Amino acid sequence: MREEIKGTFPLDVYPVKSGAAPVEGDMIAINASKEALPAADAAGITVAGVAICVKNDSVEVRDGVFAFANSVANALDRDDRGKLCYVEDKDTVCSVPGTNAVVAGVVVDVYNEDVYVDNSPAAIAAASGKNPIAAKVDALGAVTYVAPVGGEDADTEGRASLAQLATDNAANRTAINAILTALKNAKQMASA
Numbered sequence: 001m002r003e004e005i006k007g008t009f010p011l012d013v014y015p016v017k018s019g020a021a022p023v024e025g026d027m028i029a030i031n032a033s034k035e036a037l038p039a040a041d042a043a044g045i046t047v048a049g050v051a052i053c054v055k056n057d058s059v060e061v062r063d064g065v066f067a068f069a070n071s072v073a074n075a076l077d078r079d080d081r082g083k084l085c086y087v088e089d090k091d092t093v094c095s096v097p098g099t100n101a102v103v104a105g106v107v108v109d110v111y112n113e114d115v116y117v118d119n120s121p122a123a124i125a126a127a128s129g130k131n132p133i134a135a136k137v138d139a140l141g142a143v144t145y146v147a148p149v150g151g152e153d154a155d156t157e158g159r160a161s162l163a164q165l166a167t168d169n170a171a172n173r174t175a176i177n178a179i180l181t182a183l184k185n186a187k188q189m190a191s192a
Contacts, residue, residue: 011062012048026051026090027068027104027119028061036061038090041098047087047105047119063121067114068093068104076115080107084127085117093117103128 014030020037022028028036029045036059039047049063070076071094076085085093087102093115105119106127118124 011052011060013058013060014048016054016057016059022051022054022059022090024051024054027066027087028059028090029087029102039087039102039104040089041087041100041102043100045100045102047103049119063119065108065116065118067116070110070113070115071095076107076110078110081109082127083107084124085115 014028014034014036016022017031017033017035017037020035022036022038027039028048028051029039029042030036030048031045036048036051037045039045049061050066051059052062053060069092071088071092074088074094074096076093076095080095083095083106085095085104085107086097087104088094088098093104093107103124105117106123108116108118110116
């Protein structure tokens with residue numbers, strides 16, 4: 001299993017893309033259809049985290065700080081802490097964006113042969129110069145309901161809760177944007 005720094009890690013469950021074969025410990029990316037596949041420098045994907053459990057054509061994915069192999073060709077070092085790193089393959093991160101510039105996360109540290117990477121949406125947004133609060137709101141806006149791994153059927157209560165979450169999220173996004181605008185106008189917050 002991949003080494004990780006313990007803390008708070010949101011857990012999501014995604015269906016596996018047809019033909020993909022993720023295994024536990026792989027860096028996982030999500031395509032536009034919200035299907036999981038092993039991360040690569042491929043168009044139209046976004047890193048979601050690391051596979052914690054793969055079962056019944058779905059994968060449990062956790063984000064947080066994980067250790068990945070350092071690229072040989074485009075190695076990272078301790079001077080890269082706080083900077084974005086990029087996907088070379090499902091196990092390896094690098095300092096230089098590939099053809100598709102798939103962001104793996106933010107370099108937390110480089111130790112021995114490993115690069116510790118925070119792949120949470122808020123960390124990536126902050127390192128990219130975006131507002132981390134807005135990034136988290138955007139991430140919540142893309143939530144879809146998938147039956148839990150090992151569950152026979154999706155429960156109707158969970159689907160109803162998700163529908164309410166989507167409705168509440170739209171209202172919360174509007175309220176958060178209004179608060180951010182008010183803070184900027186009052187010069188209590190710098191513009192991103």
